[in-house]
Amino acid sequence: MSQPPIVLHQMKCKISTKNIDDWRSHERYETAQHALSKTDTYSFELIKDILSGKYGFMCQYDRRTNADTVWSCIYDIKNKKIYRCEGNPSRKRFVEDKRLNLYRKNPVMQSLSIAGF
Numbered sequence: 001m002s003q004p005p006i007v008l009h010q011m012k013c014k015i016s017t018k019n020i021d022d023w024r025s026h027e028r029y030e031t032a033q034h035a036l037s038k039t040d041t042y043s044f045e046l047i048k049d050i051l052s053g054k055y056g057f058m059c060q061y062d063r064r065t066n067a068d069t070v071w072s073c074i075y076d077i078k079n080k081k082i083y084r085c086e087g088n089p090s091r092k093r094f095v096e097d098k099r100l101n102l103y104r105k106n107p108v109m110q111s112l113s114i115a116g117f
Contacts, residue, residue: 023067024057031056044083044094047074052089059088073097 035055039046051072053060061067074083074094083094 023061027057028059031058044074044076048083048089048094051085059090 032050032055035046035050036042049055051058051074059069059072061069069088071087072085072089072094075081076083082097082100084097085092085094
């Protein structure tokens with residue numbers, strides 16, 4: 001299997017989280033790591049499905065607690081595209097965010113080579 005373009009490092013540390021509200025971040029990390037470890041082919045659809053919670057807990061908060069995902073992003077480095085979901089990805093769509101295209105087309109920005117674009 002070739003080296004994946006996305007690398008997740010396993011976190012092993014002993015931290016007391018008894019009084020810390022981390023929005024279940026370690027559980028979300030484990031969900032993503034597990035889903036990505038099952039394939040060597042990454043696609044927009046796979047990442048969208050992970051963020052939508054199809055592989056386990058990601059953004060399925062109890063809405064009665066007024067907790068929900070505000071936005072999610074997918075960065076397609078190879079094709080130089082950004083997709084955003086304004087809201088919870090299990091209920092909202094990802095759309096291509098073209099706001100950075102304005103910078104890429106600007107000659108001044110091109111000469112500066114902003115962010116490798």
